[in-house]
Amino acid sequence: EIVMTQSPGTLSVSPGDGATLSCRASQSISSNLAWYQLKPGQTPRLLFYGASTRAPGIPARFSGSGSGTDYTLTISSLQSEDFALYYCQQYNNWPPAFGGGTKVEIK
Amino acid sequence: EVQLVESGGGLVQPGGSLRLSCAASGFTFTNYWMNWVRQTPGGGLEWVANIKQDGSEHYYVDSVKGRFTISRDNAEDSLSLQMNNLHAEDTAIYYCARGLLSTFPFDYWGQGTVVTVSS
Secondary structure, X not given: OOOEEEEOOEEEEOOOOOEEEEEEEOOOOOOOEXXXXXXXXXXXXXXXXXXOEEXXXXXOOEEEXXXXXXXXXXXXXXXXXXXXXEEEEEOOOOOOEEOOOEEEEEO | OOXXXXXXXXXXXXXXXXXXXXXXXXXXXXXOOEEEEXXXXXXXXXXXXXXXXXXXXXXXXXXXXOOEEEEEEOOOOEEEEXXXXXXXXXXXXXXXXEEOOOOOOEEEEOOOEEEEEOO
Protein backbone atom coordinates (compact mmCIF):
# COMPACT_ATOMS: atom_id res chain seq x y z
CA GLU A 1 0.00 0.00 0.00
CA ILE A 2 1.13 3.52 -0.75
CA VAL A 3 1.73 5.78 2.22
CA MET A 4 1.09 9.51 1.82
CA THR A 5 3.01 11.92 4.03
CA GLN A 6 2.05 15.57 4.32
CA SER A 7 4.18 18.33 5.74
CA PRO A 8 4.10 20.40 7.76
CA GLY A 9 1.40 19.22 10.12
CA THR A 10 0.48 22.80 10.94
CA LEU A 11 1.32 25.97 9.04
CA SER A 12 0.87 29.36 10.71
CA VAL A 13 0.42 32.08 8.12
CA SER A 14 -0.58 35.73 8.15
CA PRO A 15 -3.46 36.77 5.88
CA GLY A 16 -2.07 37.93 2.56
CA ASP A 17 1.03 35.76 2.82
CA GLY A 18 1.68 32.71 0.71
CA ALA A 19 1.68 29.07 1.84
CA THR A 20 3.27 25.92 0.46
CA LEU A 21 1.96 22.52 1.48
CA SER A 22 3.82 19.32 0.62
CA CYS A 23 2.66 15.79 -0.02
CA ARG A 24 4.99 12.85 -0.60
CA ALA A 25 4.06 9.35 -1.75
CA SER A 26 6.01 6.25 -0.76
CA GLN A 27 6.27 5.37 -4.46
CA SER A 28 5.46 7.04 -7.75
CA ILE A 29 1.78 7.81 -8.23
CA SER A 30 2.07 9.23 -11.77
CA SER A 31 0.31 12.50 -10.89
CA ASN A 32 -2.86 10.66 -9.81
CA LEU A 33 -3.16 13.00 -6.86
CA ALA A 34 -6.00 15.10 -5.52
CA TRP A 35 -6.11 17.90 -2.95
CA TYR A 36 -9.10 18.61 -0.71
CA GLN A 37 -10.02 21.41 1.67
CA LEU A 38 -11.99 20.63 4.85
CA LYS A 39 -13.60 23.23 7.06
CA PRO A 40 -15.80 22.58 10.13
CA GLY A 41 -19.48 22.65 9.31
CA GLN A 42 -18.91 22.68 5.55
CA THR A 43 -18.79 19.98 2.93
CA PRO A 44 -15.25 18.96 1.96
CA ARG A 45 -14.14 20.54 -1.30
CA LEU A 46 -12.06 19.11 -4.13
CA LEU A 47 -9.33 21.58 -5.10
CA PHE A 48 -7.20 19.70 -7.64
CA TYR A 49 -7.01 16.36 -9.38
CA GLY A 50 -4.36 15.01 -11.70
CA ALA A 51 -1.99 16.96 -9.42
CA SER A 52 -2.54 20.27 -11.21
CA THR A 53 -6.03 20.36 -12.76
CA ARG A 54 -8.04 22.90 -10.83
CA ALA A 55 -11.58 21.83 -9.95
CA PRO A 56 -14.42 24.12 -11.06
CA GLY A 57 -14.81 27.23 -8.93
CA ILE A 58 -11.40 27.03 -7.25
CA PRO A 59 -9.73 30.47 -7.19
CA ALA A 60 -6.57 31.06 -9.20
CA ARG A 61 -4.59 31.82 -6.04
CA PHE A 62 -4.51 28.05 -5.52
CA SER A 63 -2.10 26.02 -7.62
CA GLY A 64 -1.09 22.38 -7.65
CA SER A 65 2.12 20.90 -8.98
CA GLY A 66 4.42 17.93 -8.79
CA SER A 67 5.19 14.56 -10.30
CA GLY A 68 6.46 11.15 -9.34
CA THR A 69 6.43 11.04 -5.54
CA ASP A 70 6.47 14.75 -4.63
CA TYR A 71 3.55 17.17 -4.88
CA THR A 72 2.83 20.71 -3.74
CA LEU A 73 -0.23 22.82 -3.08
CA THR A 74 0.51 26.53 -3.15
CA ILE A 75 -1.76 29.32 -1.99
CA SER A 76 -0.39 32.61 -3.25
CA SER A 77 -2.11 35.08 -0.90
CA LEU A 78 -4.16 33.62 1.90
CA GLN A 79 -7.66 34.91 2.37
CA SER A 80 -9.64 34.44 5.58
CA GLU A 81 -11.66 31.63 4.02
CA ASP A 82 -8.51 29.65 3.22
CA PHE A 83 -7.67 28.82 6.82
CA ALA A 84 -8.64 25.17 6.92
CA LEU A 85 -7.41 21.58 6.80
CA TYR A 86 -5.89 20.35 3.55
CA TYR A 87 -5.47 16.71 2.53
CA CYS A 88 -3.83 15.05 -0.42
CA GLN A 89 -5.04 11.72 -1.79
CA GLN A 90 -3.43 9.30 -4.21
CA TYR A 91 -5.65 7.26 -6.50
CA ASN A 92 -3.01 5.60 -8.63
CA ASN A 93 -2.85 2.40 -6.59
CA TRP A 94 -5.38 0.39 -4.59
CA PRO A 95 -6.49 1.29 -2.03
CA PRO A 96 -6.77 5.05 -2.47
CA ALA A 97 -4.96 6.74 0.40
CA PHE A 98 -5.00 10.14 2.05
CA GLY A 99 -2.19 12.01 3.69
CA GLY A 100 -2.43 12.97 7.34
CA GLY A 101 -3.40 16.55 6.52
CA THR A 102 -1.98 20.02 6.99
CA LYS A 103 -3.76 22.57 9.13
CA VAL A 104 -3.35 26.12 7.85
CA GLU A 105 -3.98 28.47 10.75
CA ILE A 106 -3.90 32.21 11.26
CA LYS A 107 -0.59 33.49 12.58
CA GLU B 1 -26.97 22.00 -7.68
CA VAL B 2 -25.38 18.74 -6.61
CA GLN B 3 -26.42 17.75 -3.10
CA LEU B 4 -25.54 14.76 -0.99
CA VAL B 5 -27.27 14.46 2.37
CA GLU B 6 -26.26 11.76 4.82
CA SER B 7 -28.34 10.41 7.68
CA GLY B 8 -28.45 7.51 10.08
CA GLY B 9 -25.49 8.20 12.33
CA GLY B 10 -25.64 7.88 16.09
CA LEU B 11 -24.29 6.22 19.20
CA VAL B 12 -24.02 2.44 19.13
CA GLN B 13 -22.41 -0.12 21.39
CA PRO B 14 -19.46 -2.23 20.22
CA GLY B 15 -20.76 -5.18 18.23
CA GLY B 16 -23.87 -3.27 17.23
CA SER B 17 -25.18 -2.26 13.83
CA LEU B 18 -26.09 0.95 12.08
CA ARG B 19 -27.32 1.79 8.59
CA LEU B 20 -26.25 5.04 6.95
CA SER B 21 -28.08 6.61 4.04
CA CYS B 22 -27.19 9.26 1.51
CA ALA B 23 -29.81 11.08 -0.55
CA ALA B 24 -28.48 12.43 -3.83
CA SER B 25 -29.95 15.20 -5.96
CA GLY B 26 -28.97 17.66 -8.66
CA PHE B 27 -27.26 15.16 -10.97
CA THR B 28 -27.87 11.92 -12.83
CA PHE B 29 -27.15 9.45 -10.04
CA THR B 30 -26.82 6.47 -12.36
CA ASN B 31 -23.84 8.03 -14.14
CA TYR B 32 -21.51 7.94 -11.14
CA TRP B 33 -19.59 5.65 -8.87
CA MET B 34 -20.42 6.51 -5.29
CA ASN B 35 -18.24 6.27 -2.20
CA TRP B 36 -18.19 6.37 1.58
CA VAL B 37 -15.25 8.14 3.20
CA ARG B 38 -14.71 8.60 6.93
CA GLN B 39 -12.83 11.08 9.09
CA THR B 40 -11.62 9.78 12.41
CA PRO B 41 -11.59 11.81 15.64
CA GLY B 42 -7.86 12.32 15.11
CA GLY B 43 -8.61 14.00 11.79
CA GLY B 44 -7.41 11.30 9.41
CA LEU B 45 -9.39 10.56 6.27
CA GLU B 46 -10.00 7.01 5.08
CA TRP B 47 -11.83 5.76 2.01
CA VAL B 48 -14.27 3.06 3.17
CA ALA B 49 -16.14 1.63 0.19
CA ASN B 50 -17.46 2.33 -3.27
CA ILE B 51 -20.04 1.00 -5.69
CA LYS B 52 -20.36 1.07 -9.45
CA GLN B 53 -23.12 2.89 -11.28
CA ASP B 54 -25.32 -0.18 -11.68
CA GLY B 55 -24.36 -1.75 -8.36
CA SER B 56 -22.58 -4.66 -10.03
CA GLU B 57 -19.21 -3.96 -8.43
CA HIS B 58 -18.28 -2.83 -4.96
CA TYR B 59 -15.04 -2.58 -3.07
CA TYR B 60 -14.03 -2.09 0.54
CA VAL B 61 -11.04 -1.10 2.61
CA ASP B 62 -9.65 -4.19 4.33
CA SER B 63 -10.61 -3.03 7.83
CA VAL B 64 -14.35 -3.18 7.07
CA LYS B 65 -14.55 -6.18 4.72
CA GLY B 66 -17.10 -8.69 5.95
CA ARG B 67 -18.69 -6.16 8.30
CA PHE B 68 -19.87 -3.31 6.05
CA THR B 69 -22.05 -3.54 2.95
CA ILE B 70 -22.50 -0.73 0.46
CA SER B 71 -25.59 -0.61 -1.72
CA ARG B 72 -27.53 1.83 -3.88
CA ASP B 73 -31.11 2.34 -5.01
CA ASN B 74 -31.00 3.99 -8.41
CA ALA B 75 -34.77 4.41 -8.46
CA GLU B 76 -34.54 6.54 -5.33
CA ASP B 77 -31.12 8.15 -6.01
CA SER B 78 -29.84 6.90 -2.70
CA LEU B 79 -26.72 5.25 -1.32
CA SER B 80 -26.51 3.14 1.83
CA LEU B 81 -23.89 1.65 4.11
CA GLN B 82 -24.93 -1.20 6.39
CA MET B 83 -22.43 -1.43 9.22
CA ASN B 84 -22.40 -4.56 11.39
CA ASN B 85 -20.21 -5.70 14.25
CA LEU B 86 -19.05 -2.15 14.85
CA HIS B 87 -15.76 -1.52 16.60
CA ALA B 88 -14.60 1.52 18.58
CA GLU B 89 -12.19 2.23 15.70
CA ASP B 90 -15.19 2.78 13.40
CA THR B 91 -16.02 5.97 15.30
CA ALA B 92 -15.87 8.73 12.70
CA ILE B 93 -17.73 11.22 10.57
CA TYR B 94 -18.98 9.31 7.54
CA TYR B 95 -19.22 11.16 4.25
CA CYS B 96 -20.97 10.18 1.07
CA ALA B 97 -18.90 11.27 -1.95
CA ARG B 98 -19.29 11.17 -5.72
CA GLY B 99 -16.55 9.82 -7.97
CA LEU B 100 -15.22 12.29 -10.53
CA LEU B 101 -13.17 10.20 -12.95
CA SER B 102 -14.99 6.90 -12.82
CA THR B 103 -14.05 5.86 -9.29
CA PHE B 104 -11.72 8.55 -7.94
CA PRO B 105 -11.17 11.26 -6.84
CA PHE B 106 -14.26 12.73 -5.14
CA ASP B 107 -15.75 15.87 -6.61
CA TYR B 108 -18.76 16.31 -4.33
CA TRP B 109 -19.18 15.36 -0.70
CA GLY B 110 -22.01 15.53 1.79
CA GLN B 111 -21.75 17.20 5.17
CA GLY B 112 -21.32 13.89 6.92
CA THR B 113 -23.04 11.93 9.67
CA VAL B 114 -21.40 11.12 12.98
CA VAL B 115 -21.02 7.53 14.13
CA THR B 116 -19.87 6.90 17.69
CA VAL B 117 -19.13 3.37 18.83
CA SER B 118 -18.90 3.25 22.60
CA SER B 119 -20.27 1.37 25.57
